[in-house]
Amino acid sequence: MKAAEEKREADGQTTISQSFDFSASHELRLLPTSHKCSRNHGHNYTVTVSALVHDDAPGDLSPLGEYLTATFDHRLLNEQVTFHPTSELLAAHLAKWFRDNVEPATSITLVAMVVSETATTSARCDGVTGEVTISKTFTTSHGDVTLVLGADGLDEFGFITDFGDLKPFGAYLQSPAADAGLRAAGPALVAHLAGWFVDNVEPEIRGRLVSVRVDSRATTGLWERGDAS
Numbered sequence: 001m002k003a004a005e006e007k008r009e010a011d012g013q014t015t016i017s018q019s020f021d022f023s024a025s026h027e028l029r030l031l032p033t034s035h036k037c038s039r040n041h042g043h044n045y046t047v048t049v050s051a052l053v054h055d056d057a058p059g060d061l062s063p064l065g066e067y068l069t070a071t072f073d074h075r076l077l078n079e080q081v082t083f084h085p086t087s088e089l090l091a092a093h094l095a096k097w098f099r100d101n102v103e104p105a106t107s108i109t110l111v112a113m114v115v116s117e118t119a120t121t122s123a124r125c126d127g128v129t130g131e132v133t134i135s136k137t138f139t140t141s142h143g144d145v146t147l148v149l150g151a152d153g154l155d156e157f158g159f160i161t162d163f164g165d166l167k168p169f170g171a172y173l174q175s176p177a178a179d180a181g182l183r184a185a186g187p188a189l190v191a192h193l194a195g196w197f198v199d200n201v202e203p204e205i206r207g208r209l210v211s212v213r214v215d216s217r218a219t220t221g222l223w224e225r226g227d228a229s
Contacts, residue, residue, distance in 0.1 A: 015111060017050040020065040026077040026085040030157050040076070043117040047094060050111040051127070057107035064098060086158035087123035088132045091115040095125040121163055133210055134160045138170050142183050143216030145173060145193065149207035161207035169201050190214045190221035 025042040032038065047068060053059040077085035081093065095113040103109060110127030120137040132154065137146040147169070151160045172178055178193070194212045202209055212223045 014053040014059070015050055016053055016059045016061065016108075017048060018061040018065075019046055019048040020068050021046050022068050022073040024072050024075050024077050028084060028086065028157065029078070030084050045072075046116040048112075048114040048116070049094075049098060050114075051098075051102075051108040052111055054107040054109065059108055060106065061102070061108075063102050063105075064094070067097065067101070084158040086154075087115045087117050087121070088134065088154055088160055089158040091123040091125040092130070092132055095127060095130070099127075123160075132160065134163075134207070136163055136166055138173055140173055140179070142179070143214060146213040146215070147197065148210040148212075150210045151207045155206055159206075161205045165205045166201065168204075169197055172196060172200070189216075190223045194223040194225075 021044065023042065023044050025040055027040050028035070028037045030038075047064070049061055049064055051059065051061065071080055077090070081090075083089045083093065091113050094115065095110060098110050098113060112127050113125045114122050115124075116122040120139070122135045124133050124135065125131070126133075131150065133148050133150045135146060135148050137144050147166065149160055154160060178196075190212050193214065194209060197209050197212070208225075210225055214221045
């Protein structure tokens with residue numbers, strides 16, 4: 001397991017972030033047997049925790065890394081937890097574990113817990129609200145497009161949305177219209193992609209779009225859904 005740490009200060013507050021890696025397998029047994037993820041398969045997980053430090057506390061996040069190593073590393077997650085081991089539910093579980101086991105021992109407060117199964121997919125549990133969101137990045141020849149989706153609670157499988165349901169958006173990114181927009185990287189591109197997703201994909205899935213970020217060679221754009229949407 002490796003760990004990476006980041007610190008930043010702003011307005012008199014210090015937030016620290018640390019990432020831990022572990023390898024494990026899981027079986028999403030509640031899914032139909034025809035779904036490939038119902039069978040045993042493995043991931044090289046990355047867990048990133050961010051916490052707000054109070055009163056010049058040392059901000060030691062290593063207990064989380066020790067818990068991950070002892071409980072999950074090179075194990076079948078189904079045998080280690082009582083819930084369906086999706087990334088969403090794992091992120092929520094780790095957030096609760098952190099609040100129960102790390103916060104009482106030091107002057108830090110959880111900001112977010114992020115669980116990544118791959119380099120392009122992750123689930124995030126907000127440390128304050130407990131809200132879970134998922135993130136999916138699509139790599140194009142002109143840059144990366146990252147979607148963040150949320151929902152009013154998780155479904156019966158422990159998902160916000162099956163990442164497979166987002167394939168139509170990935171296909172659209174390869175279309176001539178989207179490709180030209182990514183190449184030009186105009187200021188309206190990110191809003192266009194968000195609108196296309198809301199009109200064409202969102203009605204067919206359970207999750208709702210929270211944000212779209214485009215990191216192209218020319219510029220970076222971010223669309224965020226307003227409260228009234």
